[in-house]
Amino acid sequence: MTFEPLASDFYSYESLLSDQEKEALARLRAWLDSDVRPIVAGYWDRAEFPMQVVKPLAELGAYSFSWEETRPFENSAVFRGFVAMELARVDPSVATFVGVQNGLATGSISVCGSPEQRAEWIPKLASGEIVGAFGLTEPLSGSDSAQGLRTTATRDGDSWVLNGSKRWIGNATFSDITVIWAKDVEDGQVKGFIVPTDTPGYTATKIEGKVSLRAVQNADITLDHVVVPESLRLQNANSFRDTAKVLRLTRAEVAWAAVGTAVGAYEAAVKYAGERVQFGRTIGSHQLIQDLLVKCLGNITASLGMVVRVSEMLDRGEQRDEHSALAKAYTTARMRETVAWAREAVGGNGIVLEYDVARFFADAEALYSYEGTREMNTLIVGRAITGTAAFV
Ligand code: FAD
Numbered sequence: 001m002t003f004e005p006l007a008s009d010f011y012s013y014e015s016l017l018s019d020q021e022k023e024a025l026a027r028l029r030a031w032l033d034s035d036v037r038p039i040v041a042g043y044w045d046r047a048e049f050p051m052q053v054v055k056p057l058a059e060l061g062a063y064s065f066s067w068e069e070t071r072p073f074e075n076s077a078v079f080r081g082f083v084a085m086e087l088a089r090v091d092p093s094v095a096t097f098v099g100v101q102n103g104l105a106t107g108s109i110s111v112c113g114s115p116e117q118r119a120e121w122i123p124k125l126a127s128g129e130i131v132g133a134f135g136l137t138e139p140l141s142g143s144d145s146a147q148g149l150r151t152t153a154t155r156d157g158d159s160w161v162l163n164g165s166k167r168w169i170g171n172a173t174f175s176d177i178t179v180i181w182a183k184d185v186e187d188g189q190v191k192g193f194i195v196p197t198d199t200p201g202y203t204a205t206k207i208e209g210k211v212s213l214r215a216v217q218n219a220d221i222t223l224d225h226v227v228v229p230e231s232l233r234l235q236n237a238n239s240f241r242d243t244a245k246v247l248r249l250t251r252a253e254v255a256w257a258a259v260g261t262a263v264g265a266y267e268a269a270v271k272y273a274g275e276r277v278q279f280g281r282t283i284g285s286h287q288l289i290q291d292l293l294v295k296c297l298g299n300i301t302a303s304l305g306m307v308v309r310v311s312e313m314l315d316r317g318e319q320r321d322e323h324s325a326l327a328k329a330y331t332t333a334r335m336r337e338t339v340a341w342a343r344e345a346v347g348g349n350g351i352v353l354e355y356d357v358a359r360f361f362a363d364a365e366a367l368y369s370y371e372g373t374r375e376m377n378t379l380i381v382g383r384a385i386t387g388t389a390a391f392v
Contacts, residue, residue: 058128077311088260093215105132172219192234265342265360322384329377
């Protein structure tokens with residue numbers, strides 16, 4: 001399949017990819033254009049997730065590229081970033097589904113699981129045989145989850161008993177397993193558990209009424225004496241520091257998805273500007289509309305440079321928490337500006353789903369807040385540059 005460079009990748013960062021990576025990206029792009037782009041606005045409107053994308057995404061490698069156990073070929077973190085960007089460029093909800101399945105759920109097992117746990121669960125998640133979710137946030141603990149978790153884990157012989165509640169958990173209305181993070185009552189440390197969702201005492205209830213990422217199914221979870229064997233405790237998750245290792249990786253991917261969300265809105269605005277006629281000429285030939293589009297492209301190009309570099313640092317083993325935190329904070333802030341300028345360029349039609357910009361405009365709000373708000377990521381970087389933690 002021929003790889004067509006994106007015009008919105010103004011400085012040709014895609015040229016960093018190998019031929020094999022370009023080929024895989026081209027296949028994903030073609031499928032997203034033919035099978036996903038036409039249906040997503042309807043699913044967004046109905047607040048339903050298009051379940052028919054789960055298996056094809058597996059076949060295209062979306063849940064397997066990252067993992068030693070399943071990757072079809074050697075690939076770079078920059079390539080995997082472009083995959084996240086490509087998904088979000090067409091639909092941030094589908095990108096978020098993949099971010100949870102591949103990044104948060106499989107990533108927890110990859111980073112914190114034993115070799116046996118990795119061998120058992122990663123292939124099932126990578127093939128789409130099962131869907132995963134990641135339960136960290138709680139009704140009373142969002143930004144302060146490093147110290148504020150109320151969900152408890154109590155050891156009982158060879159088992160653990162989990163009690164508590166979770167909020168906002170993506171994919172959780174239909175996930176087969178959810179990685180639950182809970183405080184061990186014995187040592188007070190945060191530990192991770194692979195919880196099959198048919199375990200007695202586990203209930204997930206869809207959160208209704210969202211105005212952002214409507215197609216993503218977020219749930220409130222209740223854990224009422226949920227019993228899981230020791231074999232389902234993530235063997236290398238011994239404190240929140242281990243949870244943070246997962247978040248470092250996924251935050252960088254959210255930064256890529258933020259660039260994709262900005263690109264999606266920008267491309268819809270460029271198209272509209274070339275078609276819509278006012279004062280006898282296309283609006284794209286008015287200077288002020290060109291100004292909006294150029295400001296969008298400037299944000300996208302700067303953000304892309306940042307995420308490419310942060311992914312290169314991951315491949316070199318140089319990426320630290322503050323690196324991915326800065327990328328997440330910066331690119332989501334630029335995304336928010338960009339989708340607003342793109343929406344402005346489309347006028348009234350900028351708030352109608354049919355013209356695409358509205359969906360990106362609304363979805364940007366969730367990306368801005370999840371996986372660490374701008375404030376939390378700022379404080380992570382602030383701690384790194386001053387040596388002083390200013391969280392409380
Ligand atoms: P709060 O922590 O209550 O923060 C509210 C505001 O106060 C924010 O602006 C915050 O930055 C600010 N704030 C808090 N503390 C400070 C401070 N010390 N200094 C300055 N400002 C501060 N979680 C999961 O575990 N799994 C998921 O799959 C998942 N998916 C999500 C999907 C969506 C669509 C959304 C919206 C959220 C999801 N989350 C998920 C939860 C998400 O990570 C949290 O919403 C996020 O961490 C913020 O927590 P909060 O919403 O409780 O806000």
